[in-house]
Amino acid sequence: MPEDTDGPIHRWTPLDVRIEAVERFADCTEHVLTVGDLPWADVEKDYRLLAVNNSLRRQQESIRAAVLLSRHDLGHLAVAFVCAALEDVMYLGFFASLDLEESQELFVSMGNFDSLRALLAQRNYIGDKEMARLWYPKYFLEWAVAKSEESRAVLRVLKKQYGWSGGIVPTGVWVADRVGQRELYDYLYAASSRALHFSVGEIMRRGWVEATGMLVTDKPAFREHLASFALDRLWRLYVETWRVAVPMLDRAGISSDGSLEDDEIVTAVARLREMGSVPLVHAREWTLPPDDRPT
Numbered sequence: 016m017p018e019d020t021d022g023p024i025h026r027w028t029p030l031d032v033r034i035e036a037v038e039r040f041a042d043c044t045e046h047v048l049t050v051g052d053l054p055w056a057d058v059e060k061d062y063r064l065l066a067v068n069n070s071l072r073r074q075q076e077s078i079r080a081a082v083l084l085s086r087h088d089l090g091h092l093a094v095a096f097v098c099a100a101l102e103d104v105m106y107l108g109f110f111a112s113l114d115l116e117e118s119q120e121l122f123v124s125m126g127n128f129d130s131l132r133a134l135l136a137q138r139n140y141i142g143d144k145e146m147a148r149l150w151y152p153k154y155f156l157e158w159a160v161a162k163s164e165e166s167r168a169v170l171r172v173l174k175k176q177y178g179w180s181g182g183i184v185p186t187g188v189w190v191a192d193r194v195g196q197r198e199l200y201d202y203l204y205a206a207s208s209r210a211l212h213f214s215v216g217e218i219m220r221r222g223w224v225e226a227t228g229m230l231v232t233d234k235p236a237f238r239e240h241l242a243s244f245a246l247d248r249l250w251r252l253y254v255e256t257w258r259v260a261v262p263m264l265d266r267a268g269i270s271s272d273g274s275l276e277d278d279e280i281v282t283a284v285a286r287l288r289e290m291g292s293v294p295l296v297h298a299r300e301w302t303l304p305p306d307d308r309p310t
Contacts, residue, residue, distance in 0.1 A: 028290045030239045034085050037246045037287050041078045043280040044253065046271075050075065053268030062122040063110050067260040067267040070103040074253045081245050088235075090242025094210040097245060098251035102187060107259045108194040109185075121177075124169045125184055126187045130162040201296065203248065220300050240297050247293040254284070 050072040077100060081093035086243045110118050138156055140148050146156060170183045179185040191200035209217035223234040260267065 028243070030085060030090070030243060033233055033243055033246055033290060034082055034090075036050065036283070036290065037078065037250055038082050040250050040283045040287060041082065043283045045075055046278055048075075048257065048264070049270045051268045051270060053266070054100060057266055061115060061119070061263075061266070062126070063107070063118055064263055064267040066107060066110065066122075067263050068269065070107060070256055071253075071267075071269065074100050074103065074249070074256060078246075078249050078253065081242075081249055085246060087243045088238065090245060091238040092210075093245035093249070094241055097203055097248050097252070098208060100249055100256070101200065104252055104255045104259060105187065105190045105194055105196050105200065107256060108196070109190045110234075111262070112194065120169075121173055122153075124166055124173060127162065128166040130182065131159050131166060132160055135163060205295070208258055219260065236299075237297065240293075244293045244295055247287075247290070250284075250287055251292075 048071060053064060053068055077093075081090060081096060084090045084093050110122060113121065115247060120175040135156075138151075138159075143153065143156065147153070167183055174183065177185070179189040181189070187200060187204065188197070191197045208214075221232045221237070222230050223237065224230050257288075260269075
């Protein structure tokens with residue numbers, strides 16, 4: 016597996032060149048790490064295997080989607096994919112740091128809580144009559160309520176055991192601190208959360224005043240910058256996820272195609288690294304022209 020370093024801070028690269036380089040990276044990694052099926056019996060013994068399989072598959076698909084969006088002048092929307100990839104790195108690292116028994120207990124408890132919360136939210140929204148039409152019998156819904164309370168009780172105990180603050184499940188900030196990724200989390204979560212949620216700051220940074228006095232929200236240079244940022248961060252987070260998952264790859268239904276030479280992926284990563292790390296915030300957002308850089 017190739018090692019990743021940040022490389023130089025942003026060295027301007029035409030978007031089409033970056034797209035082609037990221038697509039080559041995706042081609043290589045999908046041969047090196049082919050995400051397939053995995054035995055349920057193995058997953059029952061270690062739910063982290065399912066998390067690894069799902070995370071790597073989703074990130075491969077996110078990179079492909081970012082490439083497609085970028086080719087159609089919609090790459091700025093791919094910033095939303097960064098959030099999931101970032102949390103993959105953090106949460107996989109956290110669960111990997113636990114022993115198997117601890118991991119299983121916490122994974123199952125969080126999974127039950129999340130699944131039942133979604134189910135009961137649907138019930139509250141559409142009502143029991145509509146739930147029955149969707150083949151959810153009343154006894155099952157009553158079981159779901161009881162199981163949800165049971166999951167909450169278990170998570171309250173685990174919250175005291177691990178010492179996380181806030182809600183019933185660990186927060187992203189707490190997990191980032193546990194795995195030593197707080198600075199990365201603070202940086203990238205700011206980008207990805209604004210892309211997913213209503214944000215006054217994000218709305219304001221999308222508005223650019225032209226020389227005519229008109230304000231535009233689809234400035235091509237800014238859209239390209241965000242697309243470059245997303246493409247850059249997605250491949251880096253994929254490599255980090257890969258690193259965390261290495262001890263579990265063989266058991267997680269992930270195989271390798273030996274027809275790809277090692278130097279091909281090394282070359283693909285080196286090419287991306289040479290382009291530099293794309294910053295989230297462009298200086299022009301603060302009306303700083305290039306010749307105002309401090310000496």
